[in-house]
Amino acid sequence: MPCNVVRATVLGAGMALLLAVTAAQPALCQRQNRQEEFPIDRWNRMSPEQREKELAKLPPERARLIRQRLRRYNQMNPQEQQALRERYRTFSEMPPAKQEIIRSRLKEFRQLPVERRPIVHHEVEGLRAMPDAQREGRLNSDEFRGRYSQQEQQIIRDLTEYLPDNGGPRTSPN
Amino acid sequence: MICPMESHNPEMLVAYAAGELDVEAASALERHLAECPACASLATEQATVWKALDAWEAPPVSPDFDRRLYRRIANEVHLSWWERIVRPFRPVALRQLIPVTATAGLLLMAGLVLRHQGMVAPPQARAETVHAEQVESTLDDLELLRQFAPASSAESVHPNAM
Amino acid sequence: MGVVAAALDYDAELMLRVKDGDGASFGLLLEKHRAAVIHFVYRLVQEQPVAEELAQEVFLRVYRSRSSYEPTAKFTTWLFRIATHLALNWLRDERHERGQERLDDGSPDLPARQVLDRRPSVEQELLYEVKVQEIRQAIATLPEKQRAAVLMHKYEEMEYTQIAKVLGCSESAVKSLLFRAYTTLRARLAHLGRI
Numbered sequence: 001m002p003c004n005v006v007r008a009t010v011l012g013a014g015m016a017l018l019l020a021v022t023a024a025q026p027a028l029c030q031r032q033n034r035q036e037e038f039p040i041d042r043w044n045r046m047s048p049e050q051r052e053k054e055l056a057k058l059p060p061e062r063a064r065l066i067r068q069r070l071r072r073y074n075q076m077n078p079q080e081q082q083a084l085r086e087r088y089r090t091f092s093e094m095p096p097a098k099q100e101i102i103r104s105r106l107k108e109f110r111q112l113p114v115e116r117r118p119i120v121h122h123e124v125e126g127l128r129a130m131p132d133a134q135r136e137g138r139l140n141s142d143e144f145r146g147r148y149s150q151q152e153q154q155i156i157r158d159l160t161e162y163l164p165d166n167g168g169p170r171t172s173p174n
Numbered sequence: 175m176i177c178p179m180e181s182h183n184p185e186m187l188v189a190y191a192a193g194e195l196d197v198e199a200a201s202a203l204e205r206h207l208a209e210c211p212a213c214a215s216l217a218t219e220q221a222t223v224w225k226a227l228d229a230w231e232a233p234p235v236s237p238d239f240d241r242r243l244y245r246r247i248a249n250e251v252h253l254s255w256w257e258r259i260v261r262p263f264r265p266v267a268l269r270q271l272i273p274v275t276a277t278a279g280l281l282l283m284a285g286l287v288l289r290h291q292g293m294v295a296p297p298q299a300r301a302e303t304v305h306a307e308q309v310e311s312t313l314d315d316l317e318l319l320r321q322f323a324p325a326s327s328a329e330s331v332h333p334n335a336m
Numbered sequence: 337m338g339v340v341a342a343a344l345d346y347d348a349e350l351m352l353r354v355k356d357g358d359g360a361s362f363g364l365l366l367e368k369h370r371a372a373v374i375h376f377v378y379r380l381v382q383e384q385p386v387a388e389e390l391a392q393e394v395f396l397r398v399y400r401s402r403s404s405y406e407p408t409a410k411f412t413t414w415l416f417r418i419a420t421h422l423a424l425n426w427l428r429d430e431r432h433e434r435g436q437e438r439l440d441d442g443s444p445d446l447p448a449r450q451v452l453d454r455r456p457s458v459e460q461e462l463l464y465e466v467k468v469q470e471i472r473q474a475i476a477t478l479p480e481k482q483r484a485a486v487l488m489h490k491y492e493e494m495e496y497t498q499i500a501k502v503l504g505c506s507e508s509a510v511k512s513l514l515f516r517a518y519t520t521l522r523a524r525l526a527h528l529g530r531i
Contacts, residue, residue, distance in 0.1 A: 106318040232375035
């Protein structure tokens with residue numbers, strides 16, 4: 001039995017070492033690569049066989065959706081693609097916590113009634129173009145509070161504050 | 175290019191709408207479409223139908239689908255699905271699992287610490303490979319960010335734009 | 337498909353492990369293909385409970401065949417051949433029983449949660465339901481083989497060669513089937529572009 005225990009310990013150590021290194025790698029690779037290159041560009045540069053091998057690891061329905069979404073991205077015009085990439089680059093360099101705020105507010109924005117979205121969108125764009133003092137005044141005005149629900153106000157405040165434009169976030173990421 | 179309709183190859187227009195043609199064939203066809211109203215009209219209609227079909231989403235799968243299936247399998251083979259799955263691992267007795275789990279846990283924690291501190295150098299060979307999940311999460315972020323793209327505010331309120 | 341091609345099919349490898357008694361590999365195959373099979377069958381029969389029952393039968397048959405399994409074709413080709421066979425048989429029996437095809441029973445199995453998530457306004461939701469209903473009806477009017485071919489082509493993004501193997505016909509026959517099917521769909525659905 002002691003022999004079995006030793007064998008099991010060695011087996012466990014080996015498996016765990018593999019797990020540990022695997023767990024450590026993706027985050028680091030991701031961090032480095034993010035700074036280096038846009039993931040979809042690297043994906044597009046992989047051979048069709050490599051891409052299919054990666055996709056085959058996922059359920060077919062999910063892989064199908066990824067293919068479809070990539071096709072749509074690749075069909076966008078170059079200027080729009082470039083603008084989106086810049087925005088994504090700035091976004092991905094922001095601290096994870098702020099990325100999460102943006103994700104969550106954009107998801108909430110997507111859930112707003114369809115007729116409210118252009119109004120909220122327009123407000124955010126307007127606020128982002130204002131000088132700081134004017135923006136503060138607007139955000140604290142009765143007109144602003146009366147016009148938007150609590151949720152909409154939160155979406156507008158956070159997106160105005162954190163949403164990156166092509167030149168970077170409006171305020172310092174830290 | 176010979177007209178696909180005249181050359182008895184109208185299937186090419188279906189393949190074009192499905193994005194199945196390679197770049198060369200697609201550009202040759204596009205040049206032809208600029209000159210042939212019949213093909214252009216068919217290609218436009220096919221593209222419309224192709225896009226419209228996306229609207230038909232299948233309902234989500236019942237959460238107990240697997241459980242029902244495994245029950246049916248178990249009924250057939252007189253063994254529970256769990257027993258069949260764990261059977262290959264039975265030779266490892268509980269007593270052996272304790273040191274395995276303890277060592278695995280310790281080393282996994284060490285790995286997580288390394289992950290947090292960024293102490294493990296990424297191997298060069300992996301630098302060029304992107305995992306499909308990473309692409310998927312990038313697409314998720316792009317779709318969210320695109321809603322607020324100033325250059326395309328007309329599209330910005332459509333959540334399914336990409 | 338030759339031995340080399342089959343060797344590249346990871347699913348076939350998993351199935352060979354199932355054959356060797358590895359239940360976990362069957363779980364992986366189920367996880368990977370569950371949604372695709374159910375969705376494909378659902379779009380063929382257009383009734384979700386039936387689709388799930390038939391999909392159960394598909395995976396049960398896969399499991400039952402494990403001892404005699406040989407990777408002579410791509411795993412998904414085999415899987416979809418079983419699924420197509422079962423779904424088309426069900427449609428034939430059902431049509432026979434009812435004396436007519438069940439095209440629109442007035443109870444579309446729409447993915448309610450997704451609809452609500454993405455289309456919050458009532459008008460848009462109604463418009464969407466009408467659109468989906470039209471698509472369902474248009475697909476349901478297609479002859480069996482055309483219907484299966486379109487669903488594999490459009491929703492499963494299968495290549496012509498694989499669709500041909502599933503349906504047991506030539507690649508050129510598949511192209512022709514698809515062209516005829518899409519001609520019908522264009523006639524019925526081209527106006528949806530204006531919605």
